[in-house]
Amino acid sequence: QVRLEESGGGSVQAGGSLRLSCAGSTNTYNRYCMGWFRQAPGKEREEVASIRSDGSIRKYADSVKGRFTISKDNAKNTLYLQMNSLKPEDTAMYYCAAVPVLTGMPWVCGAGYSYWGQGTQVTVSS
Numbered sequence: 001q002v003r004l005e006e007s008g009g010g011s012v013q014a015g016g017s018l019r020l021s022c023a024g025s026t027n028t029y030n031r032y033c034m035g036w037f038r039q040a041p042g043k044e045r046e047e048v049a050s051i052r053s054d055g056s057i058r059k060y061a062d063s064v065k066g067r068f069t070i071s072k073d074n075a076k077n078t079l080y081l082q083m084n085s086l087k088p089e090d091t092a093m094y095y096c097a098a099v100p101v102l103t104g105m106p107w108v109c110g111a112g113y114s115y116w117g118q119g120t121q122v123t124v125s126s
Contacts, residue, residue: 001025002025002032003024004022004097004098004116004117005022005023005024005117006022006095006117006118006120007020007120008020010121011123014124014126016086016124017082017083018122019081019082020036020083020122021080022036022078022081023077024077029074029077029079031053032100033052033053033100033110034053034096034097034098035070035097035098035113036049036070036094036095036096036097037095038090038122039093040091048060048061048064048081049070050070051070051072051079053106053109055072058070063089067085067086068081068082069082086122087124089124091123091124092121094119094121097117098113099111099113099114
C-alpha cells in the first residue's frame, strides 16, 4: 500500500504560480508512473499531466501545455507540478496518483492508477 499526500495548493490571482507536491510513503518511487488529475465542481475528473517512472516521458493535457510542468524526484519520493500563468479555469481540486511499473518491464506503466492522494485545492481568481 502506498500513501500519497498532496500539498502546495492555495488561492492565487490569475497569472500567478503555484507548485504542488505529492509525497509518497514508499522508498521505491522509481518503480511508479505518476500523474496529476484535477476535478472542478460539476465537472469530470481530468488528467492534467503524467510522467513515466524514470521521468523520461511526460505528457500534458492541451489545456495546460506550456504552463504546467510535471517532475519527479525519486530520491525524495516526491512528485511535483509547477503551475505558471494560472487561469480561473484551473480552479479545481488537484490529486496525485501512482501506478507501479510492470514486473520485469520497468519502462512500462501498469494499467490504471492504483493509488490516490486526498487532494489539494487550487483556486484562481480573476
